[in-house]
Amino acid sequence: MTCVRGCFFLSLTLQALCALPTVAAEPLPFLMASDFSDMELVAWRIEQGRQDKANPLLEPKMPWDAGGVFSHGTVLKDPIDGRFKAWQISTPLSRRFGPGTWRHDRWLTYLESDDGVRWRRPRLGLIPWKGHPKTNLIMELWCSYASVNIDPKRKFPYEMFIFRYPGYPGASGRVKGLPLPEGADKHPYGLYRFRSRDGINWEPTVGPIDLNTSDSCFIYRQADGSYVSFHKTELPAFPGGVTPFDIADGGVRLIGRRTSPDGLRWSDPTRLVMTPDWRDPGDTQFMELCPLKVPGGYVATLTVYHNHTQRIDLQWAASRDGINWWRPDRRAALPNPPLGEYGGGMIWPMRQPVPDGDRLHVYYSGNESLHGDLFNTDKSGPRKLKARGERLSRQSSSLPNFGALCRATWSSGRLWALAPAIGGPYVGTATTVIRDLADRQLLVNVVTRKGGSLRAELLDGGGRVVKGFSAEDCQPVQGDHHRVALRWQGGKRAPKSAARIRFLLKRCFVYGFGVE
Numbered sequence: 001m002t003c004v005r006g007c008f009f010l011s012l013t014l015q016a017l018c019a020l021p022t023v024a025a026e027p028l029p030f031l032m033a034s035d036f037s038d039m040e041l042v043a044w045r046i047e048q049g050r051q052d053k054a055n056p057l058l059e060p061k062m063p064w065d066a067g068g069v070f071s072h073g074t075v076l077k078d079p080i081d082g083r084f085k086a087w088q089i090s091t092p093l094s095r096r097f098g099p100g101t102w103r104h105d106r107w108l109t110y111l112e113s114d115d116g117v118r119w120r121r122p123r124l125g126l127i128p129w130k131g132h133p134k135t136n137l138i139m140e141l142w143c144s145y146a147s148v149n150i151d152p153k154r155k156f157p158y159e160m161f162i163f164r165y166p167g168y169p170g171a172s173g174r175v176k177g178l179p180l181p182e183g184a185d186k187h188p189y190g191l192y193r194f195r196s197r198d199g200i201n202w203e204p205t206v207g208p209i210d211l212n213t214s215d216s217c218f219i220y221r222q223a224d225g226s227y228v229s230f231h232k233t234e235l236p237a238f239p240g241g242v243t244p245f246d247i248a249d250g251g252v253r254l255i256g257r258r259t260s261p262d263g264l265r266w267s268d269p270t271r272l273v274m275t276p277d278w279r280d281p282g283d284t285q286f287m288e289l290c291p292l293k294v295p296g297g298y299v300a301t302l303t304v305y306h307n308h309t310q311r312i313d314l315q316w317a318a319s320r321d322g323i324n325w326w327r328p329d330r331r332a333a334l335p336n337p338p339l340g341e342y343g344g345g346m347i348w349p350m351r352q353p354v355p356d357g358d359r360l361h362v363y364y365s366g367n368e369s370l371h372g373d374l375f376n377t378d379k380s381g382p383r384k385l386k387a388r389g390e391r392l393s394r395q396s397s398s399l400p401n402f403g404a405l406c407r408a409t410w411s412s413g414r415l416w417a418l419a420p421a422i423g424g425p426y427v428g429t430a431t432t433v434i435r436d437l438a439d440r441q442l443l444v445n446v447v448t449r450k451g452g453s454l455r456a457e458l459l460d461g462g463g464r465v466v467k468g469f470s471a472e473d474c475q476p477v478q479g480d481h482h483r484v485a486l487r488w489q490g491g492k493r494a495p496k497s498a499a500r501i502r503f504l505l506k507r508c509f510v511y512g513f514g515v516e
Contacts, residue, residue: 028511030512037433042418042421043419045329046332048332048333057117057404062135065092066093067093068365072088074147074350086119087148087199088350109121109137116354146351147161147217147218148160156197158196164191175204188208211266213258216288226260227261230288230291234251236250237251245396253286255274256273257270274289287303292353295514296514309374310374357412360411363406364408365401380395430502431503435499441492441515442486443483447479448477458494460497463500
């Protein structure tokens with residue numbers, strides 16, 4: 001049973017409560033399909049993110065990020081000083097490595113902002129660049145997927161898990177501060193753990209960590225001090241899913257979940273938590289799952305790879321327990337603009353959405369580039385794939401990630417909604433599973449359009465309408481309410497016999513509900 005905190009109501013008299021239609025508070029729990037036993041003439045509405053007027057927030061400019069202000073890192077609002085901060089991967093201009101392939105140099109850089117919009121590159125003296133004695137570089141070649149967790153109570157408040165490749169061409173071969181493995185002259189590729197007092201000067205503590213994944217992995221520290229990781233894993237492609245020009249060479253990318261009590265010992269094997277199904281196009285694959293805890297469970301951006309077009313966009317996913325995930329719809333919440341615009345090729349989100357008052361931001365690197373060079377037939381081998389007048393490549397490749405820092409914003413608690421499937425005067429219904437409703441008040445998060453309304457009726461365990469709590473007895477809700485109480489002729493609190501709620505939607509969007 002999901003309960004909603006009512007601390008804002010405790011200081012109000014009953015008379016004042018009845019006169020107050022909405023109350024500013026945390027969002028109500030979001031909706032999931034499992035909340036309902038029956039739905040008729042309703043479907044899921046996906047809210048698309050509002051692009052920031054200042055986009056792109058930070059474009060390639062310096063020699064070390066001229067090839068792309070990329071992602072694979074963390075953006076957050078620091079609980080210690082309240083500033084927005086970013087630990088993200090930047091790349092200089094990439095170089096061709098072989099036929100149809102590229103070498104991608106990846107450096108870890110640090111950014112700061114007072115408002116989350118105007119970002120600056122602090123001039124630090126940690127790693128110089130030719131002609132630039134002070135840069136915002138904080139970790140040398142090769143870096144990827146920086147997961148930063150902050151706990152002000154720790155001696156070293158800042159903690160980072162990050163992939164390092166010390167043996168990468170041009171890299172030092174060492175992770176400074178860690179001893180070499182016995183008999184080795186270089187540190188191996190893998191996931192390393194660092195700590196810091198200020199988030200800028202980092203020292204390694206251990207690595208490589210045995211996590212059994214080598215790419216696309218974000219790690220999250222939970223309230224009890226344990227850890228959970230969501231990472232990309234691969235299986236042989238599903239029937240009909242092979243794309244000859246994809247770099248995965250006959251694999252399908254899926255999302256796995258692992259847990260750890262201390263960040264060192266990880267569960268194995270991975271637990272698959274996000275896979276495409278029969279409702280998805282045959283080329284659907286998943287790169288990342290980036291969750292955020294909210295009232296009712298978890299919401300997450302899902303990085304969706306469309307193999308046939310070599311594009312990446314974002315969908316929303318939801319879970320009550322962080323294990324069983326559901327997608328309210330298969331349409332993008334953050335779609336690609338036309339190719340040539342930032343994000344027209346790929347949209348790579350940072351480690352998790354960032355709460356900011358009544359808004360929820362998703363910071364991302366909007367890439368102009370596609371994932372692969374699917375029309376490169378010159379160096380694709382002796383065969384050329386034909387597709388309705390086009391010739392497609394057989395050369396697996398991964399193009400440089402030329403992109404800029406951008407963000408999109410949603411209203412907190414309004415990422416998706418139930419909406420009528422027909423619209424106009426037609427009414428859709430959604431009936432909940434059995435819930436503990438006795439002597440409780442029903443709150444909804446709803447927006448109605450012109451001529452629209454939301455009503456509800458209460459049913460007993462047998463599905464019969466409770467007297468005094470029918471749809472006709474319900475005072476219709478109209479307008480824009482993040483948190484409004486429903487009322488009936490029979491009262492504002494559910495009687496003991498109430499066990500289900502049947503919502504009646506007419507030109508309205510229901511984003512969430514709760515009882516208190």
